[in-house]
Amino acid sequence: MRTPFFKIITLILLIFSASLSAQVENEVTAPYNIKTISFLQSDQNVIPIFKLGEGFQLQFDDLFGNEANYYYEITHCDYNWVPTNIPKNEYLLGFDNQRIQDYTNSFNTLQIYSHYKLSIPNLFTQQLRISGNYIIKVLNENKEVVFSRKFILCEDVVTVPMQVKRARTVSTIELKHNLDFAIKSNVITFQNPMKNVKVVLLQNGQFNNTIKNVIPQYTIGNDLIYKYDPETQFWAGNEFLFFENKDIRSASNNIARIDSNTAIYGSYLYTNDARTNFPYSFTQDVNGDFVVNNINATNPEIEADYVWVYFSLSAPTFRLKKNIYVGGMFNNYNLTPEYKMEYNPQKGIYEKAILVKQGFTNYKYIVADDKGVIDYENAIDGNFYQTENDYTVLVYYRENTDRYDRVVGKGIANSLNITN
Known part of the structure; x- marks a missing residue:
């Protein structure tokens, strides 16, 4: 007969092993022959942040030009890009792991290539049902990951008024941009916002320098206010x-x-x-x-x-x-x-x-450096507060009874309208 102590130890080991198996999904870099990977809407390159229910395309070229077979797989992730335990049929209507059927060989070019287009939704993947972080993996015939890309689906139930300001710190006032913003909603009454509401701040849609894990500085009723200084600052960089x-x-x-x-x-x-x-x-x-x-x-x-x-x-x-x-x-x-x-x-x-x-x-x-850590402070082209950058704030929310992190809204601002 198993003792209560034995059951407790077993439960702890199961939880520990589950945490070890929860691996963060990082983007897999494409091999040399895969080029010009992009997300598109209305035939325009876009940052892969889409409104829930909108359609989009993933396109890429294969320089081997041999009409290779590629497949795709879509995984729902939490705020930290760890795959969720939600069954696939709850976040995806239809099927993935399907062959990409829309491809065309290059025409009248010196460098041959095959151009692939994957539309979401399509005949097999009819709908992505819930908001949140997603990662799409492109697989070869052996079901090995060739490359993967992150994308985000968001709802529109909160508003995020925001403003780009110069840094308040004298040493970086000429070098950084600071984001002041608030989160407002007439639809959601936030439960325990210090724990359940999370944000991600992006500069020019890049995922390699996001600012995360910033809690509201204070609340006014149901409004969440973020008026930090160093916690919400980006190095301004220079024009591309x-x-x-x-x-x-x-x-x-x-x-x-x-x-x-x-x-x-x-x-x-x-x-x-x-x-x-x-x-x-x-x-x-x-x-x-x-x-x-x-x-x-x-x-x-x-x-x-x-x-x-x-x-x-x-x-x-x-x-x-x-x-x-x-x-x-x-x-x-x-x-x-x-x-x-x-x-x-x-x-x-x-x-x-x-x-x-x-x-x-x-x-x-x-x-x-050799580990891939970017040195923004010592940028080759410097940092200037006058630089024009796009900024995005994504709002994640998980109620006490929810099983995943919803992306309930986003805010956008441009540093052309910077203030002191």
Whole structure:
């Protein structure tokens, strides 16, 4: 006969083993042959934060161009990106683990590729039923994960009035943006908001520098007020750099020369100077986004070519023992060797050649250590409070009886309207 003590020990071990098995879902970086992964709505690249019930697409290219079979799997996650225990049929109407059937081979391009499109909803996956964090995995024929991407579905039952302000700390007043915001709702009466309400703050839709686990500073009735200083601050950064090669045979915006003597065209960009010690200068950007385009084609999705883009950076005062990467939405800001710059001692500059689909591309230089920890304070291009950035606040709420973290609303603001 088992004693009560034995039962307690068994229960503790079961809980401990369950916690060990709860693994955080991180995005799996795509291999070299998978390029130009993007979420789209109305044929426009978007940050993957969608209103519950809206449709969207996931698109990508396979440079092998062999019409490989790819499958997809969708997993619902909690606030911390740990898969929830909710049965799949409760958050997904229909089926996943289906083959992606919409694909087309490139046409009239030097670099062959197969272009894949996955629409959600579709014939098999008819609806995603609940809000929250999701991760979509693309699998090969052996059901091995090729790459994965996060996306978020949100409801619209709270409002989030917010404002971008300069930092109140004297040492960083010229360098940071601070977010002041509130959470209001006429639909939800918040239960224990200090515990049950959580927020995520994003800068330009990036998931690699989110601010989390900030509780309300105080409440006024059912309104939750957040007026922190360091807890809700982002390094302001600088405007994104860009190039445009919608005609790969001619040197245009920020492209110094074209190399047509190789199998694939090469675009050599003008050497960028590190802007950290220069005064701030406004440059129109799209906050890291990109647009696939070929002015000589009718369907850029399959007629835009790939080009070797040669990046170069002059940063003579860069002395940190860290790495420099080229990043943007075009490569999901990945800090992999494929995007790591190498120092050329003969020229005294950093260089990197990256295969990019032609069009308009925003990019920036990212400083990070070998573990992938980004150094925002010592950014190559500096930090300036005048920088134009988009900011998003996502509100998560779990009532005492709920089994998952709902995303009940979001707020957006732009630092063009910054105040002191």
